[in-house]
Amino acid sequence: ELKVEQNPLFLSMQEGKNYTIYCNYSTTSDRLYWYRQDPGKSLESLFVLLSNGAVKQEGRLMASLDTKARLSTLHITAAVHDLSATYFCASSGTYKYIFGTGTRLKVLA
Amino acid sequence: NAGVMQNPRHLVRRRGQEARLRCSPMKGHSHVYWYRQLPEEGLKFMVYLQKENIIDESGMPKERFSAEFPKEGPSILRIQQVVRGDSAAYFCASSRGTPAYEQYFGPGTRLTVT
Numbered sequence: 001e002l003k004v005e006q007n008p009l010f011l012s013m014q015e016g017k018n019y020t021i022y023c024n025y026s027t028t029s030d031r032l033y034w035y036r037q038d039p040g041k042s043l044e045s046l047f048v049l050l051s052n053g054a055v056k057q058e059g060r061l062m063a064s065l066d067t068k069a070r071l072s073t074l075h076i077t078a079a080v081h082d083l084s085a086t087y088f089c090a091s092s093g094t095y096k097y098i099f100g101t102g103t104r105l106k107v108l109a
Numbered sequence: 110n111a112g113v114m115q116n117p118r119h120l121v122r123r124r125g126q127e128a129r130l131r132c133s134p135m136k137g138h139s140h141v142y143w144y145r146q147l148p149e150e151g152l153k154f155m156v157y158l159q160k161e162n163i164i165d166e167s168g169m170p171k172e173r174f175s176a177e178f179p180k181e182g183p184s185i186l187r188i189q190q191v192v193r194g195d196s197a198a199y200f201c202a203s204s205r206g207t208p209a210y211e212q213y214f215g216p217g218t219r220l221t222v223t
Contacts, residue, residue, distance in 0.1 A: 041216075042215065092212075095140075095164070095165070096142065097154065097212060098154070099151035101150065102151050
């Protein structure tokens with residue numbers, strides 16, 4: 001069964017701290033996507049990772065992909081309250097995306 | 110350049126009624142995917158369609174759910190005789206092709222069954 005597993009499921013962190021969200025996948029595809037979702041809203045595309053060793057950064061977020069380990073990470077640097085949201089990773093199977101269960105991030109002032 | 114469009118954005122139905130959700134893909138995209146997101150969960154694949162063809166409906170419940178993508182017009186996800194458990198957000202995505210092309214997601218339709 002194709003699986004994408006994220007951890008942690010819940011993350012409460014202080015402003016200014018760093019943390020990493022992990023995404024393990026068992027699909028054969030090595031395309032990995034990260035999304036942000038605010039409550040009641042749609043998905044906002046954050047990163048598209050297409051090859052082993054890919055690293056992308058946007059503001060306080062950095063994503064990386066290790067296809068050999070089938071692992072992607074989303075690193076948060078010096079968190080701010082505005083980053084509070086649910087973060088999903090997704091791996092593409094043949095054509096369908098397999099989503100992780102999401103990491104609910106809450107940044108405390 | 111409009112993105113993926115879905116309507117309605119919110120839909121309230123009583124148990125036993127029918128729900129029709131519409132999705133217009135991005136311009137130039139002929140592949141449409143439907144996903145369902147239950148509260149506090151990730152998105153789950155339901156069905157993949159190309160124009161006039163259902164390619165994979167392995168994620169669709171066997172009864173009451175159907176999908177189509179006609180030659181003209183939007184893709185439709187139809188839920189007959191809705192039950193409370195159908196309450197969820199339904200997202201549509203489109204792409205130029207598979208498997209190399211990224212899917213672009215619409216804003217979703219939030220279905221509430223009362």
